[in-house]
Amino acid sequence: MVNTLAVDNEAKQTIEVLQAELKKTKERLQAVEELKGQADAGTAVDANIAEKLAQLKNQIATLEKREERYKAVFAERISVFRKACCSLFGYKIVMNDQQQSNGIPVTRFILQSVYAQSDDEKLEFDYESGSTNIVVNDYTSQQEIAQQVDVFIKRMNSIPAFTANLTMESFNKRSIC
Numbered sequence: 508m509v510n511t512l513a514v515d516n517e518a519k520q521t522i523e524v525l526q527a528e529l530k531k532t533k534e535r536l537q538a539v540e541e542l543k544g545q546a547d548a549g550t551a552v553d554a555n556i557a558e559k560l561a562q563l564k565n566q567i568a569t570l571e572k573r574e575e576r577y578k579a580v581f582a583e584r585i586s587v588f589r590k591a592c593c594s595l596f597g598y599k600i601v602m603n604d605q606q607q608s609n610g611i612p613v614t615r616f617i618l619q620s621v622y623a624q625s626d627d628e629k630l631e632f633d634y635e636s637g638s639t640n641i642v643v644n645d646y647t648s649q650q651e652i653a654q655q656v657d658v659f660i661k662r663m664n665s666i667p668a669f670t671a672n673l674t675m676e677s678f679n680k681r682s683i684c
């Protein structure tokens with residue numbers, strides 16, 4: 508099973524490494540161009556510097572292309588994963604990085620059932636350091652949903668049982684109507 512957080516973190520790390528490498532290469536290119544400018548001021552340009560300059564420009568172009576390819580591949584894989592989750596589990600999933608009031612980063616997952624009767628029927632969960640907590644919102648504050656949160660999440664400590672039960676209830680309501 509593909510861990511979307513791991514894929515996302517791996518993508519971010521790869522892109523950060525590529526961006527750091529690209530920055531270093533650009534700095535080296537700038538230094539070489541400055542040397543070339545100094546050489547142009549009164550002396551002939553050393554063929555070695557011109558060759559090095561061309562190599563660095565090619566390296567920058569290669570790194571920029573690689574970064575774009577990685578971004579495209581990771582975006583496509585994440586899209587496939589989200590579509591598969593929706594198809595398999597009945598929830599559209601959106602993932603956002605946020606910060607808690609204490610500055611600690613947290614990932615917020617927003618789930619919307621394919622059987623939801625309105626756009627307001629969304630579940631929100633904060634995921635941080637391996638711990639997942641439901642976020643109270645207008646939808647989860649409704650009496651019927653709040654009771655399910657109490658039973659399945661607070662008492663039984665099972666988010667999967669909560670989402671499965673909610674899916675079945677939404678499916679049944681939609682099928683009956």
